[in-house]
Amino acid sequence: LNADQNLSNNRVRSATPLPQVSYLGTLWKQLRSRRVLLVYVLAVAVGFGIYFLGGANPVLPQAAAPSQPPLSMADPEPITPLPLVMAQRPEKVELGRRLFHEAKLSGDGTVSCASCHSLSSAGVDRLPHSRGIGGQEGGINAPTVFNSGLNFHQYWDGRAESLEEQVDGPLQNPLEMAGTWPQAVAVLTQDSSYRSEFAALYSDGIQPKNFRDAIASFERSLVTPNSRFDRFLRGEHAALNETEREGYRLFKRIGCVSCHQGMGIGGNVYQKLGIMEDYFAQRGEVNAADFGRFNVTQREEDRFFFKVPSLRNVALTAPYLHDGKAATLDEVVRIMARYQLGVRLQTNEEAAVVAFLRSLTGEYQGRPLQ
Amino acid sequence: MNSKTHNYWDLLQVVVALVGAVLCMVLFLIAQPVDLHRHNLLMSYVTQLQRDEALLGEEVMRLDYQIANDYDRMTAIATRLRDTTRELRAGDVASSMRQDKPFERQLQLLEQRLKLKFEALEVFKSKNSILKNSFIYLPHLRDVLQKSLRPGDAIHERLDQLIELLLLQNSNASVLDRGHLDDLIVALENDTKGLPTSKLQQEFNVLLRHARLVISAAKELHGIQMQLSNPESGEGLSEAYNHYYDKQVLDTAEHRTFLLLLMVSLLGYAALSFFYWWELNAREKSRRLKLAAAVFESQEGMVVTDANNVILRVNRAFTRITGYTSEEAIGQTPNLLRSGQQDMAFYAAMWDDINRNGAWEGEIWNRRKSGEIYPEHLTINTVKDSGGQVTNYVATLTDISLRKAAEDEIKRLAFYDPLTGLPNRRLLLDRLQHALRSNKRSKNNTALLFIDLDHFKSLNDTLGHDVGDLLLQQVAKRLSACMRKSDTVARFGGDEFVVMLADLSEDPSEATQQAEAVGKKILTVMNQPYQLGEHQHHSSPSIGVTLTQGPQSSTEELLKQADIAMYQSKKSGRNSLHFFDPSMLDAPSQPDTE
Numbered sequence: 001l002n003a004d005q006n007l008s009n010n011r012v013r014s015a016t017p018l019p020q021v022s023y024l025g026t027l028w029k030q031l032r033s034r035r036v037l038l039v040y041v042l043a044v045a046v047g048f049g050i051y052f053l054g055g056a057n058p059v060l061p062q063a064a065a066p067s068q069p070p071l072s073m074a075d076p077e078p079i080t081p082l083p084l085v086m087a088q089r090p091e092k093v094e095l096g097r098r099l100f101h102e103a104k105l106s107g108d109g110t111v112s113c114a115s116c117h118s119l120s121s122a123g124v125d126r127l128p129h130s131r132g133i134g135g136q137e138g139g140i141n142a143p144t145v146f147n148s149g150l151n152f153h154q155y156w157d158g159r160a161e162s163l164e165e166q167v168d169g170p171l172q173n174p175l176e177m178a179g180t181w182p183q184a185v186a187v188l189t190q191d192s193s194y195r196s197e198f199a200a201l202y203s204d205g206i207q208p209k210n211f212r213d214a215i216a217s218f219e220r221s222l223v224t225p226n227s228r229f230d231r232f233l234r235g236e237h238a239a240l241n242e243t244e245r246e247g248y249r250l251f252k253r254i255g256c257v258s259c260h261q262g263m264g265i266g267g268n269v270y271q272k273l274g275i276m277e278d279y280f281a282q283r284g285e286v287n288a289a290d291f292g293r294f295n296v297t298q299r300e301e302d303r304f305f306f307k308v309p310s311l312r313n314v315a316l317t318a319p320y321l322h323d324g325k326a327a328t329l330d331e332v333v334r335i336m337a338r339y340q341l342g343v344r345l346q347t348n349e350e351a352a353v354v355a356f357l358r359s360l361t362g363e364y365q366g367r368p369l370q
Numbered sequence: 371m372n373s374k375t376h377n378y379w380d381l382l383q384v385v386v387a388l389v390g391a392v393l394c395m396v397l398f399l400i401a402q403p404v405d406l407h408r409h410n411l412l413m414s415y416v417t418q419l420q421r422d423e424a425l426l427g428e429e430v431m432r433l434d435y436q437i438a439n440d441y442d443r444m445t446a447i448a449t450r451l452r453d454t455t456r457e458l459r460a461g462d463v464a465s466s467m468r469q470d471k472p473f474e475r476q477l478q479l480l481e482q483r484l485k486l487k488f489e490a491l492e493v494f495k496s497k498n499s500i501l502k503n504s505f506i507y508l509p510h511l512r513d514v515l516q517k518s519l520r521p522g523d524a525i526h527e528r529l530d531q532l533i534e535l536l537l538l539q540n541s542n543a544s545v546l547d548r549g550h551l552d553d554l555i556v557a558l559e560n561d562t563k564g565l566p567t568s569k570l571q572q573e574f575n576v577l578l579r580h581a582r583l584v585i586s587a588a589k590e591l592h593g594i595q596m597q598l599s600n601p602e603s604g605e606g607l608s609e610a611y612n613h614y615y616d617k618q619v620l621d622t623a624e625h626r627t628f629l630l631l632l633m634v635s636l637l638g639y640a641a642l643s644f645f646y647w648w649e650l651n652a653r654e655k656s657r658r659l660k661l662a663a664a665v666f667e668s669q670e671g672m673v674v675t676d677a678n679n680v681i682l683r684v685n686r687a688f689t690r691i692t693g694y695t696s697e698e699a700i701g702q703t704p705n706l707l708r709s710g711q712q713d714m715a716f717y718a719a720m721w722d723d724i725n726r727n728g729a730w731e732g733e734i735w736n737r738r739k740s741g742e743i744y745p746e747h748l749t750i751n752t753v754k755d756s757g758g759q760v761t762n763y764v765a766t767l768t769d770i771s772l773r774k775a776a777e778d779e780i781k782r783l784a785f786y787d788p789l790t791g792l793p794n795r796r797l798l799l800d801r802l803q804h805a806l807r808s809n810k811r812s813k814n815n816t817a818l819l820f821i822d823l824d825h826f827k828s829l830n831d832t833l834g835h836d837v838g839d840l841l842l843q844q845v846a847k848r849l850s851a852c853m854r855k856s857d858t859v860a861r862f863g864g865d866e867f868v869v870m871l872a873d874l875s876e877d878p879s880e881a882t883q884q885a886e887a888v889g890k891k892i893l894t895v896m897n898q899p900y901q902l903g904e905h906q907h908h909s910s911p912s913i914g915v916t917l918t919q920g921p922q923s924s925t926e927e928l929l930k931q932a933d934i935a936m937y938q939s940k941k942s943g944r945n946s947l948h949f950f951d952p953s954m955l956d957a958p959s960q961p962d963t964e
Contacts, residue, residue, distance in 0.1 A: 078439040152445040161452065253510070255503030262440035269441050269495040276579055297489070305496065341503060342576040 078252065078261040081230035082147070082312070082362060088221040095197050096218025099211060104187045105171060107133055107178030113170065113215070117145035122316035122369050123222065128324025132176035139175075139289040141324035144317045146362075146369065147310055149220035150264035156289075156322045158270060158307045159296045163216035164209075181208045224313055224362030224369050232359070240359055247356025250349055255341045259308040265360065267310035273321075274304060276342030279335070283325065290323065313369050315358040329354045383643065390636045397629040403618040404466065411463040415454050416608045419480070422451045426491075427599035433498055434595060441495050448491055455481055458607075467614065476610040490594045497587040497594070504580045504587075508533055511577050518570055525561040528554055529577075536584050548585065555581055671746075673765040679703045682762070691746070691769040693739030704765065709743045711735035720750075724763070728752045733770060744771040787861040789839055790846035798860035798868055802925045805872045809918060813876045817885035819869040820914040820932035821849070821892065824944040826865035833905060838865075840902045841909060848895045852888075868932065874917070881917055882949065889913050889947040897945070910945035912936055917949075 099105070103112040116130040117123045123144035125131070130142040140156055148154065154166035170176040171184065188194040188206045195206065202210040229248070231239035240248070251257055260266040270293050273279050280286045288295065293305035306322055314320075319327045326332035333353050337343040345353065361369055403409075426447050432438040458464045458477055467473045512533050519526045532554045535547070555578055562574045666672055671688035675681050684699045692699075692707060699706065712734055723730045730750045737743050746767045753762040785797035793801070805816045823845065830838040842865065849859045849867060858870040871888055874881035892913060900907040914936025916928055935950040942948065 080440070080442070152441075152449065253506065255506050257439070258499040258503040258506070262442035262445075264442075268445040269499060270492050271496050271499060275500060275583065276576065299489075301493070341507070342579060343507075 077233060078257045079229075079233065079265055080263045081233045082150075082223055082225040082227075082263060084225045086149075086221055086223045088217050089201075091197075091201055092214050092217035093221045094218075095201060096214040096216070096221075098194075098197075099215050100218055102188075105177060105179050105184045107174075107183075111177045113145070113177075116142045116170075116176070119145075119222070119364070120370060122146060122313050123148075124317045126318060128319050130176070132170075132173065133178045136175045138173075139287070140322050141319065143309060144313060145219055146222045146224050146364065147264055147267075147312050148222065149216075150223075150262075150310060150312075151267040151307065152269075153307060156306050156309075157292050157294075157296050163219050164212040167212045167215050184208075184211065222364065224364050227312070227360050227362035229356070229359040230362065240356075243352050243355045244359045245356075247352035247354070247359075250345075250353050251356055254337065254343050254345070256336065256353075259340075260311050264310035265312055266308040269308050270302070270305045271308050271340070272305050274339045277339050279339045280304065282339075283323075292322070311357060311360055313361050315361050316369055329357055333357070387636070387639065387643075390632060390639065394629065394632055394636065397625050397632060401622050401625040401629050403622045404615060408463050408466065409615075412458075412467070412611065415458055415463065416611060418454050419451065419607065420605070422447050422454070426451065426487075430494060430595055430598040433494075434591075436502065439502075444491070444495070448488060451484060452488070455484055467611070470610070470614045473607070473610040473614055476606040480607055487598065490597050494591060494594045494598060497591050500583050501587050501591065504584045505537070507580060508536060508577070508584075511573065511580070515570070515573060515577065518567075525558065525564075528558050528561065532558060532581060536581060548589070551581070551585055671767040671769070673699070673704060673763075673767070675704070675763045675765070677760045677762065679763065688767070691738075691744075691767065692736070698739075707736040707738075709735045709737040711743060724750055724752060728754075736767075744769055745774055746770055790843050790861050792846050792850070792867070793858055793860040795860065795862050795868075798858060798862065798870065799925055801858050801872075802870055802928065805870065806918065806923065806925065808872075812873070814872070815874040815876065815878060815881035816918045816928075817871040817874055817881065817888075818916050818928050818932040819871070819885065819889055819892065820862075820916075820929070820936040821867040821869065821896075821911045822913075822936050822940070823865040824910045824912055824940075826909070829907065829909070833902070837902045837905060837907075841900055841907065844900050844902070845896060845909070845911075848898070849892065852891050852895050857888075868929070878917060878919070885915050885917060886947070886949075889915055893945070893947060912939035912944045913947040914939055915947060915949045 100113045100117075103109055103115070105112065111133050116125045116132070118125065123146040125142050128141055130138045130140075132138055143156065148166075149163060152158075154160040154163060155169070160166035160169060171179045172181075185206055185208065188198070188211075198206045198210060201214070204210065228239045228244075232245075232248075251260075259269055259271050262268050273292070280290055291303055293302040293307075294300070296302070315329060318329070319325070320329075320332035321335070326335055330350060333350055334345070337345050337350075363369065426444065429438065429444045429447060433441070433444065438444075455477075458467075459481065464473075464477075512529065515529060516526065519529075532551070535551055535554070558574070558578060562571050562578070565571045565574060666683075667685050667687070669687055671691045672683075672685045673681055673688060674683040681699050681702050681704065684694070684696045688699065689695050694706065716734075720730050720732070728751065731748070733745055733747050735743050736746050747770050748768075749766040751764045751766075752760050753764060755761050785793060785800070787794045802816070802818070808814070809816055823841070826838065826841070829841060842861070845867065846859065846861065849869065853859055853869065854871075856872050858872070860868045860870070862868045869888070869892070871885055874884050893911065896909065896911045900909060914932045914934065916931035916935055918928060931950040934954050935948045938948040938951075938954055939946045
């Protein structure tokens with residue numbers, strides 16, 4: 001009997017011990033445990049939530065459609081009024097304004113953009129040639145910064161294709177601000193208010209490209225709408241008096257408007273100075289600055305070509321021409337008529353054109369430009 | 371499979387599944403021909419380029435025909451063309467495209483073409499302005515001059531002709547007859563010298579200057595207009611991109627196939643794993659069942675009943691032990707096995723125990739189907755559900771009748787002499803004690819006869835122990851045969867036998883006579899010849915007898931007395947019988963040898 005019992009005991013023991021439950025079996029058991037299941041369901045729910053609420057929404061992205069220039073079959077007038085509102089981001093404009101007036105950016109900390117383009121004097125310095133760092137005289141007349149955003153290219157010779165590109169010029173010109181980018185960035189970085197303002201607008205903070213963007217934004221905001229002439233164009237006939245209206249008629253009839261057209265009344269075409277007669281032969285002392293567009297393209301046919309300047313606020317931006325040789329409006333009108341149009345104007349005609357040009361002065365921040 | 375390799379195998383499975391999943395994700399990412407957002411932007415840029423160039427051509431025509439009279443729109447279009455090209459060159463959108471050589475080449479071509487175009491555009495604007503100015507001025511100037519000239523003059527005629535030709539060529543530059551115009555201008559220059567006033571001469575010179583400007587500008591413009599109104603921009607770029615896109619699509623189609631295959635195989639893998647696990651579970655379950663069955667079919671009888679004690683299942687050992695087959699047992703209660711050996715109180719106590727402790731263990735008498743009563747070892751356990759309610763009773767029973775027999779055997783070995791089957795010294799002493807105790811009550815006498823075989827040693831020495839054993843067995847038989855049931859014949863050791871005669875008369879002398887009679891009988895019986903195998907043998911015993919003298923006699927004392935008396939017989943020449951006499955105690959000590 002004992003032997004039998006032993007035998008049966010042995011049999012029980014020698015039967016395979018319970019085989020190891022497979023990994024998947026364990027996994028399944030864990031899955032079945034409520035907590036794990038709950039976590040799993042939650043994870044899936046969160047995943048789907050992110051998918052549906054988050055950026056994973058596979059809506060076909062639309063390319064930002066660049067604004068289409070307005071198309072009209074025949075503009076009745078070759079000149080269009082300035083828009084009353086110029087949309088720019090206010091924070092950028094304000095940062096740009098600060099930078100525009102920041103003298104610390106120049107080599108010796110004395111010259112800012114505003115030194116030559118003062119907003120209180122119609123964006124110009126009213127000198128034949130500007131004076132930069134250390135009182136050095138530049139080679140050319142400073143154009144106004146007002147409405148510079150309307151120019152198709154910048155500088156008299158159009159060597160910068162945008163306002164952003166233009167920023168580098170005066171900043172680094174040894175005759176103007178004589179600064180460098182590393183220096184400018186270092187100066188701005190020392191100032192905590194600049195640091196925070198840049199940080200608020202640009203993810204990468206103080207960078208030359210952000211600097212350019214801010215300055216350009218500010219400059220684009222410098223439009224001077226609501227001139228009397230613009231009001232006239234908008235239908236306010238009485239905004240111009242009889243002489244001024246006659247001046248506009250002459251402006252169109254004698255051909256000024258061939259080049260001085262569009263919203264900027266110029267600023268969108270290159271033209272040779274001296275079409276009908278040789279301006280430089282008469283003036284003498286031809287220097288490199290007189291070559292104009294040639295300096296950029298090196299094409300002989302571009303010699304003496306300049307960007308046709310905008311005539312907006314022209315009454316306030318004397319002296320005139322790239323060389324600053326025309327001190328008054330009468331003088332520059334005479335020069336233009338003679339050399340560009342081959343016209344000799346009567347005194348009354350000249351007065352009318354000048355009167356018309358004086359009606360082009362617009363407003364900045366609601367006040368007439370000074 | 372040992373557990374270690376089992377673990378590695380599981381790990382391998384998990385790793386394989388993970389690698390498959392990661393591969394799936396990677397394939398999914400590269401199975402997209404191009405980034406959808408960038409693709410759309412790029413397409414829109416290319417479309418924009420084409421549209422803008424068309425618009426530019428259109429604007430050139432509008433300006434040429436003086437439908438438009440400012441350059442703002444043209445400038446805006448040109449700026450946008452430039453910006454779009456820059457975006458394609460340096461922007462984020464075409465970043466993936468810059469490695470594509472055909473696209474890069476087309477982009478370079480486009481940039482070069484646009485550069486020339488923009489230059490041409492500036493020339494166009496300048497010349498167009500001059501032309502426009504001239505055409506505003508020419509009719510006006512003609513009016514002024516003609517007022518100062520007589521009609522019919524040659525100079526008047528030529529002037530009219532020149533202005534008409536110039537105005538005509540404004541509408542169609544191709545009809546310009548340059549030679550004729552040049553001739554006219556030269557002729558007019560000569561005419562100028564004959565003009566009456568210097569003011570008039572000056573006016574004429576301005577007019578001729580305008581004429582020359584118009585002629586040169588018109589010729590130049592004609593070529594430029596062709597260049598500007600050619601809207602092929604973006605065609606090559608678009609083609610290059612489409613080519614690239616097609617290539618990407620083909621590449622990714624392959625990836626997608628791989629992705630599909632991988633996903634299908636992963637699915638298969640998952641299914642396989644599931645079935646593997648399923649089968650493992652099933653095998654596991656059946657193994658457990660088999661194990662349970664094996665355990666159930668043990669050597670011990672097993673009975674499973676429900677809570678009402680109705681038999682649900684019995685095993686084969688049960689059938690072997692009780693004789694009832696499972697068909698006979700199932701549906702009955704274990705009362706089937708009741709032998710009636712235990713009373714109701716026993717069962718009540720048993721159930722009380724089961725209900726209180728959940729188990730009972732003990733030995734009871736049961737009845738087999740054959741009616742035979744047998745002892746069994748019974749264990750009863752209760753099975754309870756999760757609520758604590760009894761669902762089953764499981765009884766394990768072992769037939770212990772064999773064990774009982776074994777116990778008897780062990781007892782026999784302990785109290786009997788294995789050679790002769792006679793009680794051994796221990797049992798004799800036991801019985802003697804019993805007898806002495808009962809003598810106290812009954813006043814009966816007991817006699818001890820100490821029997822020693824004469825010359826037994828020499829028999830052993832001459833014929834061997836086997837023959838000696840045979841003699842001992844035959845002696846035992848003869849002694850047993852002539853005794854009463856109540857007497858005990860014991861083998862005391864070697865060739866010594868002790869006979870105890872219980873329940874002799876109360877009267878000592880009578881008891882002595884009874885003992886003597888038995889002694890004499892033994893002498894007679896034992897003197898009969900023995901047939902020990904082939905040997906004829908004669909043996910005689912020496913017998914010493916003693917009687918209990920009153921209740922104070924001890925077993926040791928009696929045995930000693932009988933022994934002493936037996937020695938007396940030996941001394942007196944063997945084959946005789948002597949009663950113990952206290953005087954024998956004074957006799958010289960017993961010889962060491964027989």
